[in-house]
Amino acid sequence: MTTASSMDRREAIVDGEFAFTNQDFKKIAALLYAQAGISLPESKATLVYSRLAKRLRTLGLKTFTEYCAFVALDSSVDEQQEMLRALTTNVTRFFREPHHFDDLRANVLEPVADRVRAGGRLRLWSAASSSGQEPYSMAFTVLSVWPNAADLDIRILGTDIDTNVLATGRAAVYDESLLEGIPPGPRNQYFERDPGDRRNFRVCESARSLVAFRELNLNGPSWPMKGPFDAIFCRNVVIYFDEPTQERVWNRFAPLVAPGGRLYVGHSERVGASVTAFESAGLTAYRKVGGR
Numbered sequence: 001m002t003t004a005s006s007m008d009r010r011e012a013i014v015d016g017e018f019a020f021t022n023q024d025f026k027k028i029a030a031l032l033y034a035q036a037g038i039s040l041p042e043s044k045a046t047l048v049y050s051r052l053a054k055r056l057r058t059l060g061l062k063t064f065t066e067y068c069a070f071v072a073l074d075s076s077v078d079e080q081q082e083m084l085r086a087l088t089t090n091v092t093r094f095f096r097e098p099h100h101f102d103d104l105r106a107n108v109l110e111p112v113a114d115r116v117r118a119g120g121r122l123r124l125w126s127a128a129s130s131s132g133q134e135p136y137s138m139a140f141t142v143l144s145v146w147p148n149a150a151d152l153d154i155r156i157l158g159t160d161i162d163t164n165v166l167a168t169g170r171a172a173v174y175d176e177s178l179l180e181g182i183p184p185g186p187r188n189q190y191f192e193r194d195p196g197d198r199r200n201f202r203v204c205e206s207a208r209s210l211v212a213f214r215e216l217n218l219n220g221p222s223w224p225m226k227g228p229f230d231a232i233f234c235r236n237v238v239i240y241f242d243e244p245t246q247e248r249v250w251n252r253f254a255p256l257v258a259p260g261g262r263l264y265v266g267h268s269e270r271v272g273a274s275v276t277a278f279e280s281a282g283l284t285a286y287r288k289v290g291g292r
């Protein structure tokens with residue numbers, strides 16, 4: 001006779017404190033895909049186990065089957081956010097992939113410098129902003145062109161699905177170690193030591209005032225923004241999406257980017273040829289087709 005516990009053991013896909021079956025993995029993967037568009041291949045089963053085991057412990061659950069039943073409840077919105085946070089990566093840094101900021105300056109900002117100085121509008125979007133290093137690097141680049149950017153019609157939007165990282169972005173306070181790699185010029189110019197904790201630095205007011213953070217799911221049914229954006233950074237997030245979801249995101253960006261505007265993607269991401277609204281404009285940079 002097969003007992004429940006021997007069944008659990010036989011089907012277990014990861015050995016550990018909590019029973020975790022292939023069925024459980026499939027349910028978690030389906031939930032994450034429906035929620036955020038993120039695809040989890042079965043090779044990630046150990047990672048899923050190790051990232052969620054703490055949630056089971058906190059909730060006092062004994063098996064992943066119990067966890068799956070709990071997290072799938074309509075009333076478990078908070079746990080769905082916890083699961084998403086546990087399974088996504090928020091890794092980012094200031095001036096990550098620095099050539100994008102050089103390109104932004106040379107091909108997006110400088111060509112419109114006079115128009116913006118005369119009151120013209122400039123809009124930039126960091127579409128998976130994580131804890132803010134990316135939109136603030138965009139703000140520092142903007143300030144290098146217009147030191148008085150705060151007085152001009154310039155806005156930078158930072159969005160992410162994870163409300164915890166957005167709170168970090170709004171606070172704009174970073175440990176000294178996170179500033180490594182920023183050249184001494186902008187580092188001294190755009191950060192001030194936090195008087196409350198000398199190891200922390202706060203992004204200066206002139207950069208903070210340019211950036212607004214909002215919650216946004218790239219896989220969500222509707223996006224409230226109208227654009228047009230002069231440039232969108234959507235980097236190191238669609239790598240977790242399957243191809244149809246990636247293509248849907250690129251096509252949703254298209255009407256939001258001004259003709260001639262830029263879309264920057266992560267170093268291992270691509271906008272495929274089937275997305276005709278964008279053409280290649282260098283390494284992981286794309287230009288919206290049409291004149292400016």
Ligand SMILES: C[S@@+](CC[C@H](N)C(=O)[O-])C[C@H]1O[C@@H](n2cnc3c(N)ncnc32)[C@H](O)[C@@H]1O
Nearest residue numbers: 036091092128130161162217218219235236237
């Ligand atoms: C690896 S970080 C990339 C941060 C930054 N763009 C960079 O390249 O340094 C990926 C971010 O995407 C966010 N994310 C994952 N799925 C998302 C979705 N469906 N909609 C919006 N943001 C999402 C995560 O919360 C995480 O902060």
